[in-house]
Amino acid sequence: MQAVQPIQTTDKATKPMENREPFLTIEGVSKVYPTSQPEGYTVLKDVNLTVYEGEFICLIGHSGCGKSTLLNMVSGFNKPTDGEVRLQSKRISEPGPDRMMVFQNYALLPWLTSFENIYLGVDSVYPNKSKAEKDKIVRDHLAMVGLSEAADKKPTQLSGGMKQRVAIARALAIRPQVLILDEPFGALDAITKEELQEELLKIWNDYRCTVLMITHDIDEALFLADRLVMMTNGPAANIGEVMDIHFPRPRNRTRIMEDPEYYELRNYALDYLYRRFAHDDTE
Numbered sequence: 561m562q563a564v565q566p567i568q569t570t571d572k573a574t575k576p577m578e579n580r581e582p583f584l585t586i587e588g589v590s591k592v593y594p595t596s597q598p599e600g601y602t603v604l605k606d607v608n609l610t611v612y613e614g615e616f617i618c619l620i621g622h623s624g625c626g627k628s629t630l631l632n633m634v635s636g637f638n639k640p641t642d643g644e645v646r647l648q649s650k651r652i653s654e655p656g657p658d659r660m661m662v663f664q665n666y667a668l669l670p671w672l673t674s675f676e677n678i679y680l681g682v683d684s685v686y687p688n689k690s691k692a693e694k695d696k697i698v699r700d701h702l703a704m705v706g707l708s709e710a711a712d713k714k715p716t717q718l719s720g721g722m723k724q725r726v727a728i729a730r731a732l733a734i735r736p737q738v739l740i741l742d743e744p745f746g747a748l749d750a751i752t753k754e755e756l757q758e759e760l761l762k763i764w765n766d767y768r769c770t771v772l773m774i775t776h777d778i779d780e781a782l783f784l785a786d787r788l789v790m791m792t793n794g795p796a797a798n799i800g801e802v803m804d805i806h807f808p809r810p811r812n813r814t815r816i817m818e819d820p821e822y823y824e825l826r827n828y829a830l831d832y833l834y835r836r837f838a839h840d841d842t843e
């Protein structure tokens with residue numbers, strides 16, 4: 561039997577990787593939402609994370625700890641109260657085509673076809689490309705997610721998995737540097753979810769963009785991520801630990817699940833979430 565390696569975690573989340581420049585930097589980020597109380601509600605306090613180019617990062621933590629708030633500050637839809645988020649050396653202050661988000665509820669425009677939903681983003685980011693070039697980008701991305709046949713269908717004519725494929729194609733069609741996924745497979749059945757996880761890994765392998773993904777599913781994180789960021793509970797949540805996931809790529813689900821380290825990591829994350837940072841959801 562293969563020897564089990566010690567689980568590598570860090571509480572600093574800024575561990576330097578050999579000779580690599582930080583790509584995305586979350587530095588001293590706090591967020592306070594206004595409330596009727598003068599001090600407001602501190603969701604996040606002093607969050608620090610360094611992400612390297614091409615990494616696949618999953619983020620896990622109990623409901624309400626501030627995961628979406630944190631990723632919304634990377635997307636630029638939300639702003640830190642203190643601290644800053646930088647992409648390369650540029651401070652993020654607003655949304656931009658270098659960072660695209662995919663949400664659990666797909667967020668497709670219901671009156672547009674799959675083709676038109678993707679075209680809309682391509683057209684706004686590449687206004688100087690010809691119609692033929694833009695059409696080709698859309699067709700290539702529909703093909704990438706296996707939906708060429710569904711180009712003319714509207715969201716109501718698509719299954720949940722198909723809608724999420726369109727949303728992923730739409731995000732990637734404009735070639736973002738960072739893909740931000742907020743529980744993208746949370747509403748899908750188990751089989752569709754596994755299919756899409758595998759497709760996402762293939763696409764990420766081809767594109768090599770940097771991925772930040774919120775999930776509630778430890779197995780999903782272990783299959784997809786290079787590192788699993790584990791949040792503490794709110795209020796004033798931050799990053800408790802970061803777990804390194806070293807399974808070789810390309811990943812094969814069966815092979816990973818036969819690896820004794822899989823259960824070591826899984827149990828470690830479960831223990832973190834349900835014992836050390838147990839959360840009373842009735843609160």
Ligand SMILES: Nc1ncnc2c1ncn2[C@@H]1O[C@H](COP(=O)(O)OP(=O)(O)OP(=O)(O)O)[C@@H](O)[C@H]1O
Pocket residue numbers: 593594603621622623624625626627628629630
């Ligand atoms: N715009 C806002 N104004 C005030 N409070 C907010 C706002 N957005 C989020 N919150 C609060 O901040 C906390 C964190 O919310 P957030 O959605 O970031 O958590 P989460 O970890 O992503 O939760 P979940 O896993 O349930 O999606 C919650 O208590 C939420 O009610």
